Amino acid sequence: MFITQVGNGGDGPPYYGMYSLDEACINTKEFNKNxxxxxxEDFPLKEYWVWENETRWTDELKKKRKCVYYGNFILGTDGCAQYWTLIITGSQRGQVWMLADVxxxxxxxxxxxxxxxxYWLxxxxxxxxxxKY
Incomplete structure (x- = not known):
């Protein structure tokens, strides 16, 4: 409700601020062209995943990587291909994640x-x- 009825972009935890609802919809759709x-669709992850570290790409991993932007709504960016997202489906529903190119x-x-x-406020x-690394 905050995103749709109270806030419509502006200051926020993403370094470049929260996207307006229009910007968020455009960016979310852009990541899901296919x-x-x-x-x-359910957001496929339950824990962090650094796909840049994968050495052998199975069909299962390729499918999982393709679906990483499913079931979430982009809130804003820190730049450098780092996006804050609100997970809206799957086991992580309601949680905030950072999605990056890696x-x-x-x-x-x-x-x-x-x-x-x-926490940001x-x-x-x-x-x-x-x-824990």
Whole structure:
């Protein structure tokens, strides 16, 4: 409701601010040119994945990579092909993830949209403070 009824872009956790609803729709659709049902398809990940590190691309991995932008709504960008997204389908529904050209990762700890936004309002910016490498 915040995105559609209260906020319509502006300042926010993404470095370049939150996309307006129009910008978010355009960018979300751009990443999903090959699917008409991308908002209904389940987001395929349950944990972070750095696909840049894959050495052997099976058909299963290729399909999984193609579907990474399914089931999520782009909130804004930090630049350099890094996009903040709200997952809207699948097991991660309601969580905020960073999707980049090299991989995808949820916040650590996992954060809902409101927790993510409120953390930023309180001055927070370490989105992976609990991530264990």
């Amino acid at each position: 699917s008409n049902n991308f908002l209904r 991989g995808a990762q949820p916040c650590a700890p996992s954060l809902s949209f409101w927790d993510w936004y409120e 309180d001055g927070g910016s370490d989105w992976w403070r609990e991530f």
